[in-house]
Amino acid sequence: MSTQAQPNLSAAPAAFAGNGGPPVIEVASLSFAYTGGEKALDNVNFTVREGEFLGLIGPNGGGKTTLLKIILGLLAPQSGKVLVLGRDPRELGADRLLLGYVPQDTGVRKHFPATVLDVVLMGTYSSLGLFRRPGAAERESALKAIGHVGLAGLQDRSASNLSGGQQQRVAIARALVAHPKLLLLDEPTSGLDTGGQAQLFDLLERLQKEFHLTVVMVSHDVTALAHFAEHLACLNKSLHWHDRSELISEEVLRKVYACELDAFFIKHKQHLEEFHGDQGPAGHAHGPHCDHNH
Amino acid sequence: MAEPVSYWQALQDTPLLQRAVGAGALVGLACACLSPFVVLRRMAFVGDGMAHAAFGGLGLGLFLIAGSRSDDASIQAITIGFCLVLAIAVGRVSRRGGQSRISEDSAIGIAFSVAMALGAMLITLRQRGEGQYAPSWEGYLFGSLLTIGAGQVWLTLALAAAVVVVLFVLHKELMYYTYDENLAEVSGLPVSFLHYLFLLLLVLTVVVAARIVGIVLASASLVLPGLIGLAVCKRLGEAVVFAGVVGVLSYEIGLYGSYVWNVPPGSVVILAQFAAFVAVLALRRLGKA
Structure with missing residues (x-):
């Protein structure tokens, strides 16, 4: 064309x-x-x-x-x-966290072995830096984000067992947890x-x-x-x-x-x-x- | 055919078998711990390609250093170096994703065929030229207990330690990278570093594993334990641990079977892993029914 x-x-x-x-x-x-x-x-x-x-x-x-x-x-x-x-997106450094991204669905993510909480916690990984693991504070903000998207109580469910709409909500919660x-x-x-x-x-x-x-x-x-x-x-x-x-x-x-x-x-x-x-x-x-x- | 009891006797008496048991457990552990990531990232073909590339590296080493043996440290270094160069080339293609003219599977297909062709040619030329000692091709292809020298045990120990330490220390980063490479990059994780680090671990593991289970079968032990772990466990960390246990047990069963039935260890390892995989699938089917 x-x-x-x-x-x-x-x-x-x-x-x-x-x-x-x-x-x-x-x-x-x-x-x-x-x-x-x-x-x-x-x-x-x-x-x-x-x-x-x-x-x-x-x-x-x-x-x-x-x-x-x-x-x-x-x-x-x-x-x-x-x-x-106001900046080149490849040079945002720590401010990358301000970009929340919900990508297209892929087979890998749909069948990934993780709980809802595990997936949402991924949103906190880069702010933790290398080597540090998510602690009580990260867990708390992840649970809040799960609540914000209307999935409260499902944090221990296997993410791959959720419906398509619920999986999208998990993806949005994962983006939200970094306060974009x-x-x-x-x-x-x-x-x-x-x-x-x-x-x-x-x-x-x-x-x-x-x-x-x-x-x-x-x-x-x-x-x-x-x-x-x-x-x-x-x-x-x-x-x-x-x-x-x-x-x-x-x-x-x-x-x-x-x-x-x-x-x-x-x-x-x-x-x-x-x-x-x-x-x-x-x-x-x-x-x-x-x-x-x- | 030797009686089973003589295996335990031989284990006490034969340093070679003791080395094989130690190296087997360590290689089985390293392969298996990486395998859930290999399965989820759909990198089984990368593992296969690297195992075949090892044959090219071996041929190159034997050709370059007259009078050398396949278990010399220098030959192993050349093999690993050769595979690393190919892995970086393939890794560049896969990192560029849709931007490359050559797809990842084509790149790997080319790399490993050329490496196998090179290995076959160079090994034959060397054998013919000087009539030097050359172990059987069967040993390269399907594994052998006789290729495990004393240095090999230390090499596998270092490798298994590296795999376990990296997976433990960078667990969350590798998990995110496996979950979605683009997402991980957007969030600021060093995805290129993780990509090449994982490829490096994969190459080292495959090259070392190929000494025991053979070039043809090494890549299967990078897939089957992962499939089993992922079928049984709901979380990635648990799947890695479960796969690790499956890996160690299957390599030990493989060495036992190899000794008792006098067959290549690789064949027994892979058949044991496949039997476990079928059993897990059958149990899951029963559980759902």
């Missing part, structure tokens, strides 16, 4: 100042390509400010996970600038049913307020995200962004996504909001998935 064929609709970051808080993520002119491959990201620009909830949507292979990895400092950008909490400022979630709703997705979003909204978190969530399920995120950005190598106050034109989304149905749902939802206030269309939480091969 040629990136040249797509219109550059990226708005200046300043257009999305949101609540006007200090910037947590600043990305300018970012491009990235894997060795021997075509560009995964092309001239991406955006800013996320403190306390915002950004939903990052786009087709599989559109560069969502690559962008997350660059923000996390796992990959180095080839051109452009990325600042997280920024929470990055990669497809946290994949594999969850509609009820599980709604519960997860409710939990994230509550945690965002309670802990003043900035949240960036990546998903290819646009309808689920459209319910909760304050801002939505569409990523398909280049980034196209808008906030809830704007109506996205169907044509723009079709170009970005090559996916008419998702465009319909966003439009539909925002029309509903205009008429009914802040309630999302309940029947569309499990919307059609985008396929960039359309």
Whole structure:
């Protein structure tokens, strides 16, 4: 797919100042390509400010996970600038703890031999430093985090025996225990049913307020995200962004996504909001998935 | 065929057998303690590749140093060095993940085939050129009690101590790294260091284990005890300890069987571990029914 064929609709970051808080993520002119491959990201620009909830949507292979990895400092950008909490994400040092990361589900983690408490305690490991083991204080904060995500009493259960939704909550508790400022979630709703997705979003909204978190969530399920995120950005190598106050034109989304149905749902939802206030269309939480091969 | 009782008699009388029993327990322990990590990180093929690479290192050593024997310290050093170079090359490919043009399994497949080819060629050339002493190929491939020199026992002791100390001291870091490498890196753990440290332990263990159970079978003892431990235990630390016990027992059974039936020790070790694995699976199935 040629990136040249797509219109550059990226708005200046300043257009999305949101609540006007200090910037947590600043990305300018970012491009990235894997060795021997075509560009995964092309001239991406955006800013996320403190306390915002950004939903990052786009087709599989559109560069969502690559962008997350660059923000996390796992990959180095080839051109452009990325600042997280005002610094290069690869040079955050001890402040890495301020980034909470909930990665995509993998088989290894699903079947890992550990209790819920063991997994949540992993969030304390790097602050303990080498050689030191978690003690009573770490145990206490892990138990608190388990309570915050609604799993109180399950700390001694084998994490692999939990449901998909509960395992995601454990992953969020593991991120929370390090007291992050920024929470990055990669497809946290994949594999969850509609009820599980709604519960997860409710939990994230509550945690965002309670802990003043900035949240960036990546998903290819646009309808689920459209319910909760304050801002939505569409990523398909280049980034196209808008906030809830704007109506996205169907044509723009079709170009970005090559996916008419998702465009319909966003439009539909925002029309509903205009008429009914802040309630999302309940029947569309499990919307059609985008396929960039359309 | 010797009577079983004569094994105990031989154990008292023969320093070679005593060394084998000591080295076997230590190697069994080292392999088994690493094996839950190998299983969870899906590195069984890495272990296999490194065991085969050992054959290339051995061939190189025997070829370079005229008149040398496979259990000379210099040959062992060359073998370990050769495997380490290959392990670092493979480790670089696997650390780069999806960014590399060559996938990890292709890289290992190439490395170990080339190493085996090199070993076979160099050993044959050396044997033909000077007619020097060369132990049987069967011993390299399936293990032998006769390759365990006095120095070997100290080497295995140092190795087992290194494995146990590293696993104990860096338990939480290795656990997090095994759970999710990206997560561990994001949280600030020295993941590259852990990656290469684990690879180093794996290489040393495989090279030393290959002396006893043979190149072909060494990698299986890096997998089966881990599978057994993970099937029985709910937590990683418990699985490591359980696997360690299985490893020591199976190596001792292997040495006993090797002596009594006059077969390669590797074959009995692996069959004993496999029998234990099948038994554990059957018991679990019964427990669930």
